[in-house]
Amino acid sequence: MSATLRSLRVPAQKLRRTCDPRTLKFKTTADIAPLEGTVGQDRAVSALSFGLDIEAEGFNVFLSGPPGTGRSTEVRAQVTRIAKTRPAPRDWCYVFNFAEPTRPNAVSLPPGRGHELSHAVDELIETVRREVPKAFESDEYAQRRDQLNRELAAQRDQLFGVLQREAAARSLAVNMTPMGISTVPLIEGKPITREQYELLPDERKREIQEHTAELDSIIAQMLPQVRRLDRTAAQQAAELDRRLMIVIAQPLLDELLRDFSDEPEVVGFIKQLGDDMVANLPAFRGQEEQPQTVGGIPVPRLDGIFTRYEVNVIVTHDAAGHAPVVFEEHPSYYHVFGRIDYRSAFGSMVTDHTMIKPGALHRANGGFLIINALDALTQPLVWETLKRALRTRQIRLENMGEQVSIVPTATLTPEPIPLNVKVAMIGTPHVFQVLQLVDEDFRKLFKARADFTTDVERVSEHVNIYARFIARQVQELGMRPFDRDAVARIVEHSSRMAGDQEKLSLQMMNVVDVLVEADYWACDAGSAVVTAGYVEKAIDAKAYRSNLIEDRVQELIENGTIKVDLSGEVVGQVNGLSVYDVGDYAFGRPARITARVSLGRGQVQNIEREIQKSGPSHSKGFLILNGYINGKFAHRQPLSFSASITFEQVYDEVDGDSASSTELYVLLSAIADVPLRQGIAVTGSVNQLGEVQAIGGVNEKIEGFFAVCKARGLTGDQGVMIPRDNLHNLMLKQDVIDAVRDGAFHIYAVSKIEEGVEVLTGMAAGRARKDGSYAEGTFFRKVTDALAALTQRAIEVNRAASRDGVAPTSVSPAPVGRPAGRDRPARRRSEDA
Numbered sequence: 001m002s003a004t005l006r007s008l009r010v011p012a013q014k015l016r017r018t019c020d021p022r023t024l025k026f027k028t029t030a031d032i033a034p035l036e037g038t039v040g041q042d043r044a045v046s047a048l049s050f051g052l053d054i055e056a057e058g059f060n061v062f063l064s065g066p067p068g069t070g071r072s073t074e075v076r077a078q079v080t081r082i083a084k085t086r087p088a089p090r091d092w093c094y095v096f097n098f099a100e101p102t103r104p105n106a107v108s109l110p111p112g113r114g115h116e117l118s119h120a121v122d123e124l125i126e127t128v129r130r131e132v133p134k135a136f137e138s139d140e141y142a143q144r145r146d147q148l149n150r151e152l153a154a155q156r157d158q159l160f161g162v163l164q165r166e167a168a169a170r171s172l173a174v175n176m177t178p179m180g181i182s183t184v185p186l187i188e189g190k191p192i193t194r195e196q197y198e199l200l201p202d203e204r205k206r207e208i209q210e211h212t213a214e215l216d217s218i219i220a221q222m223l224p225q226v227r228r229l230d231r232t233a234a235q236q237a238a239e240l241d242r243r244l245m246i247v248i249a250q251p252l253l254d255e256l257l258r259d260f261s262d263e264p265e266v267v268g269f270i271k272q273l274g275d276d277m278v279a280n281l282p283a284f285r286g287q288e289e290q291p292q293t294v295g296g297i298p299v300p301r302l303d304g305i306f307t308r309y310e311v312n313v314i315v316t317h318d319a320a321g322h323a324p325v326v327f328e329e330h331p332s333y334y335h336v337f338g339r340i341d342y343r344s345a346f347g348s349m350v351t352d353h354t355m356i357k358p359g360a361l362h363r364a365n366g367g368f369l370i371i372n373a374l375d376a377l378t379q380p381l382v383w384e385t386l387k388r389a390l391r392t393r394q395i396r397l398e399n400m401g402e403q404v405s406i407v408p409t410a411t412l413t414p415e416p417i418p419l420n421v422k423v424a425m426i427g428t429p430h431v432f433q434v435l436q437l438v439d440e441d442f443r444k445l446f447k448a449r450a451d452f453t454t455d456v457e458r459v460s461e462h463v464n465i466y467a468r469f470i471a472r473q474v475q476e477l478g479m480r481p482f483d484r485d486a487v488a489r490i491v492e493h494s495s496r497m498a499g500d501q502e503k504l505s506l507q508m509m510n511v512v513d514v515l516v517e518a519d520y521w522a523c524d525a526g527s528a529v530v531t532a533g534y535v536e537k538a539i540d541a542k543a544y545r546s547n548l549i550e551d552r553v554q555e556l557i558e559n560g561t562i563k564v565d566l567s568g569e570v571v572g573q574v575n576g577l578s579v580y581d582v583g584d585y586a587f588g589r590p591a592r593i594t595a596r597v598s599l600g601r602g603q604v605q606n607i608e609r610e611i612q613k614s615g616p617s618h619s620k621g622f623l624i625l626n627g628y629i630n631g632k633f634a635h636r637q638p639l640s641f642s643a644s645i646t647f648e649q650v651y652d653e654v655d656g657d658s659a660s661s662t663e664l665y666v667l668l669s670a671i672a673d674v675p676l677r678q679g680i681a682v683t684g685s686v687n688q689l690g691e692v693q694a695i696g697g698v699n700e701k702i703e704g705f706f707a708v709c710k711a712r713g714l715t716g717d718q719g720v721m722i723p724r725d726n727l728h729n730l731m732l733k734q735d736v737i738d739a740v741r742d743g744a745f746h747i748y749a750v751s752k753i754e755e756g757v758e759v760l761t762g763m764a765a766g767r768a769r770k771d772g773s774y775a776e777g778t779f780f781r782k783v784t785d786a787l788a789a790l791t792q793r794a795i796e797v798n799r800a801a802s803r804d805g806v807a808p809t810s811v812s813p814a815p816v817g818r819p820a821g822r823d824r825p826a827r828r829r830s831e832d833a
Helices: 003-008 042-053 071-083 113-136 139-169 194-199 202-259 264-279 333-337 360-364 373-378 382-392 429-438 440-445 460-477 484-498 508-524 532-546 548-558 616-633 660-672 698-712 724-729 734-741 753-761 779-803
Strands: 061-064 091-095 105-109 172-177 180-187 312-315 325-328 343-345 348-350 368-372 422-427 448-451 455-457 503-505 569-571 573-581 586-599 603-606 641-647 675-677 680-682 719-723 746-750
Touching: 003 746, 003 753, 042 061, 042 071, 042 422, 042 448, 061 071, 061 429, 071 325, 071 368, 071 422, 091 113, 105 113, 105 264, 113 202, 113 264, 113 312, 139 172, 139 180, 139 202, 172 202, 180 202, 202 264, 312 360, 325 360, 333 360, 333 382, 360 368, 368 373, 373 382, 373 422, 373 429, 382 440, 429 440, 460 484, 460 503, 460 508, 484 503, 484 508, 484 532, 508 532, 548 573, 548 586, 548 698, 573 660, 573 698, 586 660, 586 698, 586 779, 603 616, 616 660, 616 779, 641 660, 660 675, 660 680, 660 753, 660 779, 675 753, 680 753, 698 719, 698 724, 698 734, 719 724, 719 753, 724 746, 746 753, 753 779
Parallel strands: 061 422, 061 448, 325 368, 368 422, 573 680, 603 641, 680 719, 719 746
Antiparallel strands: 091 105, 091 312, 172 180, 343 348, 455 503, 569 675, 573 586, 586 641
């Protein structure tokens, strides 16, 4: 083996960064203090603290980051801390609007006094309802009413006596009837009948008629006096009742006014309440108008005489408490903004101010509201209504749909409540970017961003914080303590999740899942402490539950259904590597990549693109491959070949540029007719200068190919070639490391195409001379010779065609960097990482 190949091999000690348990200064997590706060989110914590502390308008906070990075935990902790330093906000109540019943008034009180007012008003009404009937049944009241009645009767008798005298003077009598005052003629002091009247002489009849007319005139003059007398009597009776009501209610009202004298809004409500009680005295006397009936069934009154006096306390706080913190798990419209309920009343839907229900925004007013951004955006009308509330600084309560209703309906319009709340929205970076791009209001209302990262530097400080985090989870979840070997294994697994030897994953939700499962296995084994073995078992068990598809693919490779060569050398064929993500699990698998070359015009055909199975990134990588070929070999002569490249037996969409270097190797092999080692799988992207660039999923790819090789038998010639820039991403499983240490499997790290050529062919790639040629026996010399031979063959074909009178075949190169085939976009379905 050449010295170059030996230098490209990666030693076993670089394939994984271990954590030495001896560097951890404790025996178990029971010996260390649990962590307060989050792990490694210093930037986000600082930004969040700023956003929550600043009280300027528009500085609501958006917590941006992937799920499981501690966004919810940190915002809860910080909001709770800040809320405890701020006083409890005022209570809010809705009361009846005596001037406009459909517009309930919003009344605020000091914290804790909302229910005090409600109970006081209820007690007042109950007392008045109890005492009023008693007062009106008392002897004193009866005596005063009798006196009024006697005075009225005397005055009426006086007027009637005058009338009787006038009638007697005219030989007439007067009678009081329900229909009014009637007159009757008298003869010899006795009234006569209609028949007797008809027998009288005409002269006598005329006399009676004249006297009757005179008396009617006198009666007409007296009737206004009678009506005034009745009116005065009714007013005096009402005044008597009103004074009695005031005597009963006023002391209670005065006491209530004294209790709330420092609250002008409450004082105004109490005064209006007192006036309305007097106006509705019959209801308190138990003489309320009888309800209407439908089919003999009473229909409840819709105005609610006593309901109107109730105080609807929608938000109350403990006077000794602090600012509220509301985490709305389900931010539907009614959960956030409240609602107006209705009740059925025999075919009608009725409501009143007591049926106004608060939402999370009411409860959080004066404090903090935490919601999930995606939930708020996907719930109907929530996002637009929330923006309007924050923009206007008011909570305007209306039922969903009233804003877009075509036909106006009669309902309540509660008075808006002033809003002073800090909103913290939790979402992903993608949601943040979309809102920043398309929603102008978002930029005005959420000016503070707390960005949560997915990883942190793996240094001793952060490792110790990680251990304290584990100690906190042990304490909070009631798990067994983890010994330091187990903590060290968790640290290593965290670096694997981060895909970087120098990083620790901050996807703490996944870390907690491993902790819980490791504790389960320790419990199952009866161990009092969680050791590294149980952590390893938890990791392996989780993978086993999720890798069914991987096993099925492995089975297809082993039985030859999916063709993968692991030994020998083949021209124009190599094993590429791709990653399949099935949600909670990702695995790598090899895929045969082949190339075929023939005479042509420098066209390189991407078969996946032709059938619209090539994603944008893969197509870009293919165009870069074309650029490399043209820049490397088309300076001295046109390219006179046509080639096609494809992923064999891959039927999903191919995306990502990690196969671009692999496709370049296989194309150069087909051109130069130089075989490639089939025991080496290749991954890595390439730029137009031939530099091999880093890719994703390097661990999964290596382990996927290793599993195939191990199943068929390791030969010592097999391995994977990766970009050198990916060395720090290696966190391989122990069986791969052991195989590399034993020389049964190899990892090659290359930084340029020339190094990869030597690994795959055993030949030096060669370096271009001043004239652009390459030394004999080098790989690139074989490529240039093959291209020259193809060009010469194309010229001969064109000459022969010219002699035969056939139109010659052009040998001019195709446009640089453009693959053959129609230029159409590819649809994205799966990923080649």
